[in-house]
Amino acid sequence: MSRSCRLSLPLLTRGSAFALLCLLLGTIEIGALNLTLNNSHNATCLHAHWQMNFTIKYETLNHGLKNVTIQVPSNASYSGSHCDTGDNVSQIKVQFGSSFFWNVNFTRQNSVYFIDTICFSYDTSDNDTFPDAKVKGKVSTTFEVDTVAIPLDELFRCHSVVTVTEENVTHNYWDVFVQAFIQNDTISTKEYVCDKDVSTESTTALTTVPITTSKPIPEERPHPGTYSVQNGTAICLLATMGLQLNITKDKVTSLLNISPNTTNFDGVCLKESAMLWLNDSNNYLEFLFAMKNGNRFYLKGVNVSLTFVNGSDFVAANNSLNYWDAPIGSSYMCNKEEAIAISDAFQINTFDLRVQPFDVVEGKYSTAQECSLDDGSILIPVIVGAGLAGLILIIVVAYLIGRRKSYAGYQTL
Ligand SMILES: *[C@@H]1O[C@H](CO)[C@@H](O)[C@H](O)[C@H]1NC(C)=O
Ligand SMILES: *[C@@H]1O[C@H](CO)[C@@H](O)[C@H](O)[C@H]1NC(C)=O
Ligand SMILES: *[C@@H]1O[C@H](CO)[C@@H](O)[C@H](O)[C@H]1NC(C)=O
Ligand SMILES: *[C@@H]1O[C@H](CO)[C@@H](O)[C@H](O)[C@H]1NC(C)=O
Ligand SMILES: *[C@@H]1O[C@H](CO)[C@@H](O)[C@H](O)[C@H]1NC(C)=O
Ligand SMILES: *[C@@H]1O[C@H](CO)[C@@H](O)[C@H](O)[C@H]1NC(C)=O
Ligand SMILES: *[C@@H]1O[C@H](CO)[C@@H](O)[C@H](O)[C@H]1NC(C)=O
Ligand SMILES: *[C@@H]1O[C@H](CO)[C@@H](O)[C@H](O)[C@H]1NC(C)=O
Ligand SMILES: *[C@@H]1O[C@H](CO)[C@@H](O)[C@H](O)[C@H]1NC(C)=O
Ligand SMILES: *[C@@H]1O[C@H](CO)[C@@H](O)[C@H](O)[C@H]1NC(C)=O
Numbered sequence: 001m002s003r004s005c006r007l008s009l010p011l012l013t014r015g016s017a018f019a020l021l022c023l024l025l026g027t028i029e030i031g032a033l034n035l036t037l038n039n040s041h042n043a044t045c046l047h048a049h050w051q052m053n054f055t056i057k058y059e060t061l062n063h064g065l066k067n068v069t070i071q072v073p074s075n076a077s078y079s080g081s082h083c084d085t086g087d088n089v090s091q092i093k094v095q096f097g098s099s100f101f102w103n104v105n106f107t108r109q110n111s112v113y114f115i116d117t118i119c120f121s122y123d124t125s126d127n128d129t130f131p132d133a134k135v136k137g138k139v140s141t142t143f144e145v146d147t148v149a150i151p152l153d154e155l156f157r158c159h160s161v162v163t164v165t166e167e168n169v170t171h172n173y174w175d176v177f178v179q180a181f182i183q184n185d186t187i188s189t190k191e192y193v194c195d196k197d198v199s200t201e202s203t204t205a206l207t208t209v210p211i212t213t214s215k216p217i218p219e220e221r222p223h224p225g226t227y228s229v230q231n232g233t234a235i236c237l238l239a240t241m242g243l244q245l246n247i248t249k250d251k252v253t254s255l256l257n258i259s260p261n262t263t264n265f266d267g268v269c270l271k272e273s274a275m276l277w278l279n280d281s282n283n284y285l286e287f288l289f290a291m292k293n294g295n296r297f298y299l300k301g302v303n304v305s306l307t308f309v310n311g312s313d314f315v316a317a318n319n320s321l322n323y324w325d326a327p328i329g330s331s332y333m334c335n336k337e338e339a340i341a342i343s344d345a346f347q348i349n350t351f352d353l354r355v356q357p358f359d360v361v362e363g364k365y366s367t368a369q370e371c372s373l374d375d376g377s378i379l380i381p382v383i384v385g386a387g388l389a390g391l392i393l394i395i396v397v398a399y400l401i402g403r404r405k406s407y408a409g410y411q412t413l
Contacts, residue, residue, distance in 0.1 A: 032175075033094055034266070035078050036232075043185035045083035046090055047155075048178040049266050052102075055170040058124060060132040068129055070122075072096055083181075084108065089116075090180045099123035099138075104145075106180035112149035113181050115156070117142060120169055141166045150192045155179040158194035159284055159305075175264070175279060187268050189275065189288060189301075197305075221337075224352040225260025227276060228363070229267035235363040236269035238331070239276055242351035243285075245304070247314055249345055256306070258285070273300075274357040282307040288319070289357035291328065297358050299323040302342050316346040324355055326369040331356035334371035 032051050039045040054070045076096035083090045088108040095101050101121045107114050121140030124133035143166050150156050161174040176194075179187055222242035229237035243258040258278065267276040276287045288301035301319040323340050326332040333354045340348040356365050 032074075032266075033072055033076070033078075033092070035081065035092060037081055037083050037090075039083050043182075044187060045182050046081075046092070046106075046178075046180050047182065047187045047268065048092055049175070050173065050178060051175040052171065052173050054120060054172070056122060057168040057170075058130055059134040061134050062132070066132070070097075070100060070129070072102070097126065097129065099126040099129075101140075108152070108181050109149075111152050113152060114149060115145045115147045115178070115180075117144050118171070120166075120171065122169075139168070141169050148195070152181055153183050153188050154190045154192040155188045156194070157191045158197055159279060160194065160196040162194075162196065175266075177266075177277070185271075187270055189273055220257070221351050222257035222349075223260055225258070225263060227260075227263075227265040227278065229265075229269055229274065229276060231269045235360050237267055237274050237276060237289075237357045238360050238363070238365055239287075239353075239355040239357075241353040241355065243278075244349040244351070245283075245285075245306070246339075246347045246349060247306070247345065249314070256283075258283070269358075276357075289324075291358070292325070294328075296325055296327050297332075298325040299340070299355075302340065302348065304342065304346065314346075316343045318342045324353075329359050329366055331365040331368045332371070333368035336371070338371060 033048060034050075035046070035048045036044055037046040052072060056068050056070060057065055058068070060066045072094065073096050076094050078092065078094060080093035080095075081091060089105055090108075091103060091105040093101070093103045099122055102119070104118045105116045107116045119140065119142040121138060122129075123136075123138045124130040125136040125138075130136075143164065156176065156178050158176045159174060161172060162176075164171045164173075182188075222244045224240055224242040226238070226240045228235045228239070245256040245258070247254045247256065259280070262280045263278050264280065265276065265278050267274065272291045274289045276289075278285045278287075283306045284304065286301075286303040287299060288303075289297055290300040291297055299321055301317070301321060303317040304315065306314045321340070321342070323338075324332040324334075331354055334350065335352055338350045338353065340350065342348065353371075354365060354368060359366070
């Protein structure tokens with residue numbers, strides 16, 4: 001039993017029904033494919049972070065049709081994956097369990113590339129997954145992804161859920177970050193956003209619906225979460241922070257605390273920049289760190305897209321920030337609340353912050369450079385004290401002048 005078909009599906013250009021994935025994923029990512037490939041010159045040539053799962057429908061011996069959902073385990077094998085070896089084709093191959101294979105290939109044409117074909121196969125003889133399958137045998141399905149052309153030096157990004165049903169298999173893909181045919185050993189910080197994400201984002205730009213969130217305004221400090229990014233097996237970026245988002249629209253301010261327990265994180269570390277991506281089922285937040293003069297780092301960019309409970313969305317981005325400046329080889333620390341202004345309508349309040357986007361050694365923070373807000377904690381009472389002394393002096397002088405005047409007035413009478 002082996003089937004193969006070829007269909008053209010509008011996978012990433014037009015969307016099937018938009019479904020928010022309300023999984024409580026915690027901080028361990030299940031079903032994520034995470035891969036960075038190097039070419040023969042040791043230069044990074046392909047990077048992929050790709051969340052997926054599959055639901056397979058099969059016929060059982062006695063109980064009719066049955067569904068089984070397959071996740072990609074963290075110990076999946078990527079062997080056979082390769083970058084362009086002169087034929088303008090790159091491929092990711094994933095093998096897991098006793099019988100599952102998934103692969104995707106990318107093709108390049110001059111200055112653009114395409115996500116070309118996805119193939120998924122399984123074997124119903126696998127008695128662990130399909131114990132009661134009526135028919136035992138290998139099944140493979142293939143479909144062509146009808147993607148738009150992605151410019152060569154851009155990272156394709158799609159965090160919307162994309163669902164494709166092919167034969168008896170339902171594919172779910174979300175939080176896709178992929179760049180094939182990477183130039184000059186550099187994963188791009190420029191994103192090519194899929195139409196589905198864009199349509200969610202642009203509706204916001206066009207409508208003037210007030211931002212309303214059903215969440216009550218948080219009164220507490222947000223819980224700090226620890227987020228990290230790995231380069232191979234080594235941690236290359238560390239961030240600990242409590243995050244509170246402040247959204248203002250039509251004079252209404254909403255505060256939203258990021259809950260570390262339900263937030264996924266990932267990112268990339270490059271030679272001169274690093275990115276941290278945070279997301280849960282409704283919200284997506286991206287931090288871009290860059291180097292300054294080769295010896296300092298800073299927070300250069302932030303991108304956010306939020307989906308509110310009743311469907312109104314919010315996006316904001318700023319790529320010319322200058323926060324969290326500290327020397328490379330150290331970390332930046334700020335225990336006090338610090339506000340990061342992204343746009344007129346959006347700011348992030350950070351609490352108990354510590355971040356190190358470069359040169360993390362053995363997964364630990366290096367010495368911290370503290371923010372001026374922390375240093376300033378002793379200055380405040382001094383200023384207040386000085387202010388009070390000044391005030392007292394003014395009152396005394398005013399009193400003396402007043403007394404003198406009334407005394408003088410008295411004398412003329
Ligand atoms: C590639 O880089 C790694 C670590 O950076 C190094 O250990 C390895 O020898 C390099 N391989 C080649 C072929 O240059
Ligand atoms: C199996 O999954 C498909 C697609 O999600 C769904 O339409 C179908 O009702 C499910 N069948 C069973 C028996 O759960
Ligand atoms: C992967 O992990 C699963 C359980 O988590 C285990 O049964 C399986 O043997 C592992 N496979 C490999 C190749 O290590
Ligand atoms: C892409 O992969 C599919 C399935 O693995 C294969 O049939 C096809 O020939 C590949 N395309 C190219 C251009 O190599
Ligand atoms: C699965 O079970 C069937 C029947 O119980 C058996 O004939 C078959 O050999 C088993 N397959 C494997 C891979 O163990
Ligand atoms: C790669 O490097 C070459 C030469 O250093 C430069 O001309 C080219 O623009 C770079 N390409 C990209 C995509 O950065
Ligand atoms: C939220 O942002 C508005 C406008 O920038 C500001 O006036 C307000 O003080 C902020 N509130 C908090 C709690 O950060
Ligand atoms: C998050 O996890 C911490 C520690 O595991 C726990 O104390 C806290 O109640 C959790 N918060 C939520 C919102 O689940
Ligand atoms: C934010 O996203 C936009 C597109 O959605 C992209 O052009 C921009 O480079 C991103 N900025 C940062 C700081 O990542
Ligand atoms: C969102 O919900 C609020 C209150 O629940 C309501 O006032 C508002 O009209 C809703 N917005 C949309 C776009 O449905």
